[in-house]
Amino acid sequence: MELPVKFTEKMKELLGEDYAKYLDSFEESRHYGLRVNMLKETAQHLQTRNAFTLAPVPWCGEGFYYTEGERPAKHPYYHAGIYYLQEPSAMCPGAVLPIDVGDRVLDICAAPGGKSTQLGARLQGVGLLVANDISVGRAKALLKNIELFGIRNSVVMSEPPGKLAERFSSFFDKIIIDAPCSGEGMFRKERDMMKSWDENMLAFCQKEQGEILESCAQMLRPGGMMLYSTCTFAIEENEKRIGDFLEKHGEFSLVPIDKSHGFSDGIGEFRHCARLYPHQIKGEGHFLALMQKEGYSEPINLEGEVGEDEKNLAPFHEFAKTVLKITFKGTYKFFGENLYLLPKEMPSMKGLRVLRTGWQLGTLKKGRFEPSQAFAMGLSKNDVQNVADFPLEDDRVIRYLKGETVEADGKDGWTLVCVDGFPLGWAKRQGGRLKNKYAVGWKWE
Known part of the structure; x- marks a missing residue:
């Protein structure tokens, strides 16, 4: 292993006598983590299922280490959205930022979705999650993870922070x-990242960080809280970046972060920030700064979307009457042929590049409503009249995930296919056979 020379010099100055311990950490095995989806499962209950060898991540109540060699991404529970695979230190920002049910929350650099899925689960379906990433390609991966988690009250978009601030x-x-x-x-963890490290990259990142902070400062209401995080040790991108921001914005102040799990104080006057070092915790390097905007105001209400005429919703209501056990309250809206249930707090997104607006329920095809994969993932087993619930060890689970037709007795019609009670997707049952409607792009490979 050969670290960049300038990086080595900076780390020796930063860590002092701890530098040798930091170097020793490169000889240790990396740590693997998963975070339980609290919309669908509890951390305690997942442990009792004995699907994996789990040990708690101390700074995230729903986070666990799993053992190297286990493959939770190749498990039906992953396809049911029961957990998200995430490096343990990366669970910190979403755990540290205080979230109240009903909050309006923005994840400004959201892809691939680790923090968004964590925040969405903490909202418990109430309030609004706006998940944004400037890269459309990365935003598509973000969208899939939000849908997999069954988050109903989210908007996924791809815009520069400055445009959102407007x-x-x-x-x-x-x-x-x-x-x-x-x-x-x-x-x-990722040795190849060393190859792209240089002073020019640091300068580029600092500029981007400053611009994002400025945009987010405008979007936060007085009394609101903002969490800034990086996965770097560079003071220029961490304490100095926060110092420059606070000097310009006297209305913001740092909020102390709990350091009881092996975290270190920020450098110098920024002791309220937190630093995570791989030689002090079971995780990779991270920096956190929690800030609050002074004062108090209710969030501004912006113009919302106009709901759909009831006559346009007749095919969906007919579907709901025969397939569902529950009803939904909210604003229904067609975008093209796709029907969405919009979050209560969602303003109009006209003129913005939006990949998903609320909960996609399904598509209107030739006057008939066909439910979406996202709709299935946001339901529970008890919400639907016809269910095919297979135990984990049943080979029909994998066959269904591969897109095959499987056999299952029951009433004909739209059926929610589940594993151990957790939805996987739709099928249409006829004569004891389930015609597979699992999303093509999600199939088990």
């Missing part, structure tokens, strides 16, 4: 900034 002034209660950075904290 539309959402003082709108959000909480904002999380997982800022683009030089990635020094990931060198131990």
Whole structure:
């Protein structure tokens, strides 16, 4: 292993006598983590299922380490959205930012979705989650993870932070900034990242970080809280970046972060920030700064979307009457042929590049309603009249996930296919056979 020379010099100065311990951490095995989806399962209950060898991540109540060699991504529970695979230190920002049920929350650099799925689960279906990533390609991966988790009250978009600031002034209660950075904290886990590290990259990241902070400052309401995080050790991207921001914005102040899990104080006057070092915790390098905007105001209410005429919803209501056991309250809206149930707090997104607006229920095809994969993932077994619930060890689970037709007795019609009670997707049952409607792009390979 050969670290960049300038990086080595900076780390020796930063860590002092701890530098040798930091180097020793490169000889240790990396840590693997998963985070339980609290919309569908409890951390305690997942442990009792004995699907994996789990040990708690101390700074995240729903987080666990799993053993190297286990393959939770190749398990039906992953396809049921019961957990998200996430490096343990990366669970910190979503755990540290205080979230109240009903908050309006913005994840400004959201892809691939680790923090968004964590925040969405903490909202418990109430309030609004706006998950944004400037890269459309990355935002598509973000969208899949949000749908897999069954998060109903989210908007997924792909816009520059400055454009969002023009539309959402003082709108959000909480904002999380997982800022683009030089990635020094990931060198131990991903050695290839060292190749792209240089002073030019640091300068580029600092500029991006400053611009994102400025935009988010505009979007946070007085009294709201903002969490800034990086996966780097560079003071220029961490304490100095926060110092420059606070000097310009006297209305913001740092909020102390709990350090009881092996975290270190921030450097110098920024002791309220938190630093995570791989030689002190079971995880990679991270930096956290929690800030609050002074004062108090209710979030500004922006113009919302106009709901759909009831006559246009007749095919969906007919489907719901024969397939569902529950009804939904909210604003229904067609975008093209796709029908969505919009979050209560959602303003109009006209003119913005939006990949998903609320909960996609399904598609209107030739006057008939066909339910979506996202709709299935946001339901529970008890919400649907016809269910095919297979135990984990049943070979029909994998066959269904591969897109095959499987056999299952029951009433003909739309059927929710589940594993151990957790939805996987739709099928249409006829004569004891389930015609597979699992999303093509999600199939088990």
